[in-house]
Amino acid sequence: MTSTPAMIETDKLSVSVPSGRWLPFGKTPTLDILVEVSIALRVGEIVCMVGESGSGKTTFGRALVGLVKPSAGRIALDGVALPDFTSRSFRRVRSQSALLFQDPVTSFNPRQRIGSIIAEPRHITHAGSTKREDIVGLARKAGLAEQFLSRFPHALSGGQARRAAVARALSVVPRLIIADEPTAGLDVSVQGGVLNLFLDIRDEFRTTFLVITHNLSVARHIADRIVILYLGRVVESGPAEEIFRNPQHPYTKALLDSEPVPDPAHRREEPPVIGEVPSLAARPKGCEFHTRCRFAQDRCRTEAPIKTDVSPDHQVACHFPLAATKAASIPNLRLVSR
C-alpha cells in the first residue's frame, strides 16, 4: 500500500477560530480546533477518522475541501500543494471530491425532487449527461430504485436518503468522497448496505474515502487505515487491522473497550474511561489525555509526547505506549463465537 501515491495529503494542517472573548489590546484569543494534522489519503484507500465529539474530525473533513478555512499548514493534491487557502485554490480539490453530510435529508433542498437533486452537480459542472435514463442509472448504482426519483426528500427513509446522497456524490465521478458519519441514525439492518456500497464504489472507480465516524465496529469492517483524533490532534494512526489487534495509545484502547459487546456473558464491571473531553479553551498541559488516562505518570503531565513509529505505517503519540503484551492481557473488542 505504501507505494500507492497519495491522492491528497495534509501537512501540519491547523484550524483556529476566534474564541469570542474580545480584548481591547493584544491578540484576540483563538480556539485551536485542529492542531498540526498530517495525513496522507492514498488513491483507492478508505481511511476512517475516529474520535469523540469535539475531537475535530468533522472540521478536518470540511477543511480538506475548504468549507472551513485552515489557519496554517499545507494541503497537497496529487503532490502539488495548494498555493493558498482561498476559495479559488480549493476549486481544484472540490471539482474532484464529494461530501456526504451527516444528515442527508437536511443537505437536500426540500422543494426539489430526488432526481433533480442527483442531476444537479452535472448541471453545474456540465460533466456528464443529465438525461433521465442516465440519472436512473446513477441512482441504481447507489441502490436506489427508479420510483424514488420523483419523490421529495422528506418521503425517503433514512437509508434511502443516504443512498440518494451517494448517487448525487457519484454524479461527477469524484476521486475523493468525504463521508461524515455515514451510518448515524441507520438501523443495523440497512447500514451494512451503505457500507457495502462504499466498498463497491472503491473497487469500481478506485475512489479514495475519508469516513468520519465514532462507531469503531463500522471502522473495523471498511477501513484500510484508521486515524484517532483527540482534541484536534492525531494521537494514533495506522493500518486498521493493526490498530484493532495492537492499539498503542491508551485512548485508542479506551475507545475500543467502550464499544458495548453484544454478549451478556461479557459485561464490563467498570467503564473503560471516565470523565469527559476537556474543553478546547483549557487544554491540559503535557499529554492532553493525561486527565483521563489510567496509566498517566508525572512525565505525561508536563511534557507533550511526540509522534513515534511503532511500525513503518503505524504512529503513536504517547510517552508510554501500551506494549503488545500489555494490550493483549486486557480484553479487547471480543468476538463472540456462535
Add this chain to the structure above:
Amino acid sequence: MSAATGAATSISADAVSPVLEMKGLSVCYSGLVPAVAGVDFKVNPGEVVGVIGESGSGKSTLAHAVLGLLPKSANVTGERFVLDGHDMLTAGRDDYAALRGPAAAMVFQNPMTAFSPLHTLGRQLTDLLWRDRHQSAAEKRERIIAVLSQVGLPDPASKLDAYPFQFSGGMLQRVAIAAALLMRPSLLIADEPTTALDVTMEAQILHLMRELRKTSGVAILMISHHLGVIAEICDRVAVMYAGRVVEEGTVREIFANPRHPYTRALFACEPALIESGVSRLPVILGEVPRPGGCGCSFAGRCSLVEERCHCDSPPWVGVADRAEPHFSRCHRSAP
C-alpha cells in the same frame, strides 16, 4: 405518591405484582393505522427489560403509551394495561398526569432538547416537585442535590444555577436521569438514552443505570436498537417487529440461542459480531411492513419463509428444551 393513589382505579398493590403489565395492547393512530398490535409485556419490580427492534417496529410508541404521551389521535385498546397497580385503560388525562413521576418516568434520547433553555436546571428540577407542597424550598433543594450526586454529577450544589447549554450531552443526560428519579418512580423508561452520546459516555451512562438499579431498586424499561447496549444491562429482552413482540426471553438465552428468524437476522447484521475481513456486510432486504395484516409480518423478508407464513398468524410458543424462559412467534419454532 399520595396524589396518585385513588387517581386511577387501584387493582392490586402487593409486592410481587409486576410494575407494568400489558395484555393484548394495541395502539392505533386515527383509528386506522396500527403502530402496536396486540403486545403482551411485563416488567417486574427491580427488573431491567430491553425492547429491541428497527425503526418503525413500534418500540417508542409502546413506551410513550405507558406514560400517556401519545398524540390525541392515538387510540389505546387491550385486555389489560396496568402500571404500578393502576388500570391505565380507564385512566383519563388527570390520572396519567398524577402517575407521571411517582409511577413511571422517562429519559429521552436527546438530552439537549429535554430541558428548557431559558431556565436554570435548579428551577426546572424544583418545578418537578410541585406536588410536594408540604416541603419547603430548602428541603426540595436538599432532595435535588442528593439525587444529582447519586447520578454522579460533580459538585451538584453549584450546578443548580447553571443553564442547560453550559453542560455537555453526557452531563445533561445524567441530569435527565436525576430528574426522572426525583419522584422515586417504580419504573424508569429509557428511550434510546445513549444514542446521542459518544461511546465513552455511553459506557459511563450504562454503568450509572446499572448502579442505580442496584441502589434504588428501580425497574428499567430500556428501548434501544443497539444490541450491545441491551446485552450490557438487561435481564430480559423483547424483540419487536412491526408492532408485535416476536421473541422474548432472558437476555442470556436470547443472545445465546435466538430462535426467531428476525432476531437471527438482526444478530447477523450487528457489525460487532461479524468477523473482520468479511468483504460484504449482511443486510435485511426490504422494509418493515405496516403492523397488522394477516400471516407473519416478517414473511416478506424471511429467508426461511413457507407457504403457511403468508396466511396463518404464527403462534406464540415457548421454546421447550431451554432451562430459562424463552418464547418465539414463529411457525417453525412451534412443535
